[in-house]
Amino acid sequence: MEQELLEIIKRRRSTRAFEDRPVPRAALEKLLEAAIWAPSGSNSQSWLFTAILNRQVIDRINALIRQGFQTWIPDDDYPAKQGAKKSSGREDFHFCNHAPALIIASNRPNYENAMADCSLALENIFLLAESMGLGSCYINSPHWLRDDGPLRDYLFTLGIPREHTICSSAAIGYIAKPSVPPARREGVCNIIE
Ligand SMILES: Cc1cc2nc3c(=O)[nH]c(=O)nc-3n(C[C@H](O)[C@H](O)[C@H](O)COP(=O)(O)O)c2cc1C
Incomplete structure (x- = not known):
């Protein structure tokens, strides 16, 4: 069992090329079940997962993004922010x-574990997706643009409360082009005995 799980962990890659094929609703429901079984600070479970299977809705979010x-204006010099803004x-x-499916994870405001809780839930989603033959990718732009008025107005119509902070999001779909596994950095683990 642990070997199987480790294989899934190692096999999971960030997918950036998806087939046109839609993700079945039943598969999405399983991924959401995995999400809500993640740990959360003080068992808050204050997250909200908004799963979108409608391409027109995803494309509307894309237009707003x-x-x-x-x-x-990026608030720091993280290069990916400049890159995303430019592209x-x-x-x-x-x-x-x-991606034919998107899951947006939001959380209540002023909660210091908001990002941690949602990220752990997203990893559950990614790993279960891998085990189901689905690709996935962490998508940061809805988080970066979490204070954008028109985007929040639209997300509000999808049921995401205005006061929620948008923590993270996951693109889900069938893999059109597998990603190359990045090499692992060495020397990043210490065991003290
Ligand atoms: C916090 C976080 C934010 C990320 N944001 C994005 C993103 O916005 N777009 C994207 O394509 N990948 C994003 N990724 C995926 C990383 O680029 C990816 O995990 C990394 O390159 C390693 O590749 P792998 O996931 O295939 O192992 C993000 C990953 C993390 C953990």
Whole structure:
């Protein structure tokens, strides 16, 4: 059992090219079940997972993200932020690489474990997705643009409370092009006996 789980952990990759094929609702429901069984600080379970299987809705979010990036000023020098802002100007930009399913994880405001809880839930989703033959990818742009007015107005219509912080999101779909496993950095684990 542990060997099987370790294999799944090692096999999971961030997918950035998805098939057109839709993700069945039953599969999404399983992924959400995995999410809500993640640990949470003081057992808060204050997260909200909004799963979107509707391409038009995902494309609408993409349009709002592209628009939001135009006026967004990154609050630090993390290169991926500059890169995303720049590439969002391209006509072919799609924030979740046209994934047919998206799960947005949000959480209550002013809760210091909001990101940690949602990230642990997302990893549950990623690993279960891998075991089900689905690809997945952590998508940061909804988090970066969490204070963007038009985006939040639209997310509100999808049931995401205005006061919630958008923590993270997951693109889900069948893998069109497998990603190459990045090499592991060495010397990052110590065992003290
Ligand atoms: C906090 C976090 C944010 C990430 N944001 C993005 C993102 O916005 N877009 C993306 O394509 N990948 C994103 N990733 C995926 C990483 O790029 C990926 O995990 C890393 O390159 C290692 O590849 P692997 O997941 O295939 O092992 C993110 C991963 C983490 C943990």
